[in-house]
Amino acid sequence: MTVYFCFVNLTTTIMKMIHLALLAIFLTTSPRLFAQEEDFDVSSPVRTIFGDQPTALGGYISFGMGNAALKGHNAFAGQMRLAARINHSLSIGVAGTGFTDMIGGLNYDRLETIPDGYYIDGGYGGLLLEPVFAPDFPVHLSFPMLFGAGGVALTEDRNIYDWEDWEYDNERFAIEAAPFLILEPGVEMEINLSRFMRLGLMVSYRFTTAVRLDAGREYLMNGFHAGALLKLGVF
Incomplete structure (x- = not known):
């Protein structure tokens, strides 16, 4: 009987040790399992101000406006982009910008050649590359860069008599125009408003x-450009 009870006690002790060992193994390995699950979770959503978004490939179209400095002149600028966004972190597409300083009035700094004053009008466009830093944060930075070409013109308004309507029409004529090549790097604060809408505040x-x-020969087009863009698409 004594041997039987010793055997039972030994068996019970061994089972308790096995249970404790299994419990210890579970407690030490479960955090690693959860960590591995988080590591392999490649569908973590991009955080936005009004919701989350799990898209990895998409594109957007944007419309923007701002101010372009043209060698001492301030011009209104409108911009449009059409781009594909790859893996949330890189946009590739095309962009175009048009500008005019007619809102600010005539320029009189070329009195010897254009004594009656003139406006500056033009535009440019080309390839857009836009790396995006930390796109999963609601507010983050992107670094758009445009490579392209464009043209600028010095223009004036003329009153032309319309013999059909018996009245004068105001028309814009180019006094002189010239082409140029352009490289425009910039930095942009991008705000995730919702899954399909973003706001960009940029300077370039x-x-x-x-x-x-x-x-x-002059570098009339060299200067800063600041503005805001509304981006619509799948990011």
Whole structure:
């Protein structure tokens, strides 16, 4: 009987040790299992201000406006982009910008050649590359860069008599125009408003080739550009 009870006690002790060992193994390995599940969760959503978004491939179209500095002149600028966004972190597409300083009035800094004053009008466009830093945060940065070409013109308004309507019409004529190549790097604060809408606040600088106008070769187009964009798409 004594041997039987010793055997029972030994068996019970061994079973308790096995249970404790299994419990210890579970407690030490379960955090690693959960960590592995988080590591392999590639569908973590992009956080937005008004909701979450799990998309990995998409694109967007944007419309923006701002101010372009043109060698001391301030011009209104409108911009449009059409781009594909790859893996949330890189946009590739095309962009175009048009500008005019007619809102600010005539310029009179070329009195010798254009004494009656003139406006500056033009546009440019090309390839857009836009790396995006930390796109899963509601507010993050992107770094758009445009490579392209464009043209700028010095213009004036003329009153032309319309013999059919018996009245004068105001029309814009180019006094002189010139082409240029452009490289425009920038930085943009991108705000995730919702799954399909983002707001961008950007500032960039235009590096261009020299243009030949009435005053000779000059870098009229070099300058800062600041503005805001509304982006619509799948990011």
